[in-house]
Amino acid sequence: MDGNSKPHNTTSNVDRTGPILGYLKNIESSDMWPFLSLLPADMLGKINLVYVFGQSATEVLFTTVDEQVYSLGTNSSGCLGVGDNQSSLEPRCIEMFNGLKIASIVAGSGPHVLLLTQDGEIYTWGHNSYMQLGNGGTAPGVQPSLLSRHINHRVVQVSCGSHHSMVLTAEGEVYTWGYNNCGQIGSGSTANQGSPRKVTACIGSKRISDISCGQTTSIAVTDSGEVYSWGYNGNGQLGVGNNVNQTNPCRIAALQGVVVTQVVCGYAHALALTDNGSVFGWGANSYGQLGSGNKANTVTPLQVATNIGRVTTIAATHYSHSSAARNQHGHIYMWGQLRQQATPDPRLTNFHNLNAVFTGFSSPPVCWTAVAGCSEVEPSVQQSVSRAFNDENSADLRILVEGKYIHVHKSILKIRCDYFKRMFQSHWDENDQDVIEINGYSYAVVYSFVYWLYTDHVELPAEDTIGLLDLATSYCEEGLKRQCQKLIKESIAEDNVALVYAAAIKYSAKELQDFCFQFCLNHLTRVVQTDSFKLLDKEIMYKLVCEAAKNGAFKR
Structure with missing residues (x-):
């Protein structure tokens, strides 16, 4: 059982x-x-x-x-x-x-x-x-x-x-x-x-x-x-x-x-x-x-x-x-x-x-x-910053991803993200460039990441959130990692939990890893029959099965 x-x-x-x-x-x-x-x-x-x-x-x-x-x-x-x-x-x-x-x-x-x-x-x-x-x-x-x-x-x-x-x-x-x-x-x-x-x-x-x-x-x-x-x-x-x-x-x-x-x-x-x-x-x-x-x-x-x-x-x-x-x-x-x-x-x-x-x-x-939460009589600082996101009229920097631009503000990026702070302080000539290009991630993932910097909220389909978790890990944004893990947990199902478990290990998302393991334990018979389980790296598959055994999954 x-x-x-x-x-x-x-x-x-x-x-x-x-x-x-x-x-x-x-x-x-x-x-x-x-x-x-x-x-x-x-x-x-x-x-x-x-x-x-x-x-x-x-x-x-x-x-x-x-x-x-x-x-x-x-x-x-x-x-x-x-x-x-x-x-x-x-x-x-x-x-x-x-x-x-x-x-x-x-x-x-x-x-x-x-x-x-x-x-x-x-x-x-x-x-x-x-x-x-x-x-x-x-x-x-x-x-x-x-x-x-x-x-x-x-x-x-x-x-x-x-x-x-x-x-x-x-x-x-x-x-x-x-x-x-x-x-x-x-x-x-x-x-x-x-x-x-x-x-x-x-x-x-x-x-x-x-x-x-x-x-x-x-x-x-x-x-x-x-x-x-x-x-x-x-x-x-x-x-x-x-x-x-x-x-x-x-x-x-x-x-x-x-x-x-x-x-x-x-x-x-x-x-x-x-x-x-x-x-x-x-x-x-x-x-x-x-x-x-x-x-x-x-x-x-x-x-x-x-x-x-x-x-x-x-x-x-x-x-x-x-x-x-x-x-x-x-x-x-x-x-x-x-x-x-x-x-x-x-x-x-x-x-x-x-x-x-x-x-x-x-x-x-x-x-x-x-x-x-509260209703503000006048826009709060947070509301004003949120409204400035992707505002072409006030932005002083553009992020280029997959041929499309996201309009942002250098000061906000420096305040909110250590990655950008280091970038601007080390090798960025503010007088010569107003565009930075980000490769390796989809436009939707980068857009959602920058939106989070302005609002503290994530708006991204669950199937794309793994990519955002990857970016958050690369940029050492622990708060965003926590939000991503929460969203991913809400989309966990028998047919995807094994691959999400592997992704959690890859991105050092311990809370998500534990959650996926418990879900696998709850539904182990069906999980091991899914295509995602069969696609697991052999070492991760072995780790999952051994941990499940230690937790009594195979006791009669």
Whole structure:
């Protein structure tokens, strides 16, 4: 049997796919987040992270680039964290967070709030009738309190259900607390729990890599790609083949044979993403939220959204019956309850960000995750530099590749790239030449490389990214190498993984090499039958097979 392990890779509850304005091209910001239109212009330009939540999407938390946290809105149960229950249309600063770097924000239905810092500490506040704040009491928390004494390790991921909370530590441990009427905290009973406790039944000895909460359910993914669920199961949202609630984690047997890397929960449905970009769904489906093309519930996972290509990220929130996904080409699809309309088939959008689906179409229009980025009132330095790329009017240098020119600026190339800095300082006569020629790489690869120097973004088809990785290695651009590796990982499949593994070795891309090895291990039987495996250099093939054997791929 093939091995099915994958590297531990926790996910952040922050959507970092671009600035807020990056996906407001088709929807007015006042339609999506009317509260933000009330902010002073200078404050709006400093926003670093935004999270909109609550049963009516009337609560807002946001951080600024100068490391302050603000809140505004109706302040239900003191969820704004400012020390009282007073509603406010003016942003109020939560001063205890001044100077802290915030990694993630999530909220339940009460609402109660969990805030995670980049140092792995958790603060909770808001609704607490079911002890979902984890402080042992039931009184509302009108200001944040640090929750650390019951959790022994640094927290890397947080999730909330309706009235329960779940966190994941860097060691792969899961802690839960709060409302437990259906067994959603996985303690083996239905008694509420006032403080965080490690979930030990069934998953206590396993390393968890991803977590998600539905309204009254919890789901965890192990680092070997197994999926466990517990809690309420009236709509089959546990995926275990029946409608019986589970007070302890129960493995979803129907997903055996696939390697799951991400799971998300809606109000009463769940989606899972596999390492080869396939999506499985189960649970409630009255609005088509599974993406199966119909509105029939299912108690066992079935493959869905099969016509949208290889998927790299899935999204859902316990607040709604909506679902979304991004494929490897960056296209955003949505399905389920979309502005009260049932949409059982994935629909292609013009959005650039998964959060746009939820803030624009779900009910309530909350954030799926906290959104990183800000809308600038005036162009920022970065925006101005980006716009100068390939601008013939302002450029003072041309790069010639395959007979075509790229218009650039010497000063930017010198600042951003040591290779060009050395070139200009050593043997470049700025008075005699305004053209440099680059050979050995395609126009698309060089264009993408220079575009990255101006923008920090890579825009290149996955099949060309190996060439860009080669160039980045030659020019010693480690940041670009990391981005290339990420893009390449999103395109890995059984028929190309062997050659990508060889390329990763060639370009000293250790993270990509490890990823490819684990993928090969997960799908070894099929990988060794592909043409790309047969084309491997014999030494690399021998290395791959030996490493696979050491990891138990050939054990009976």
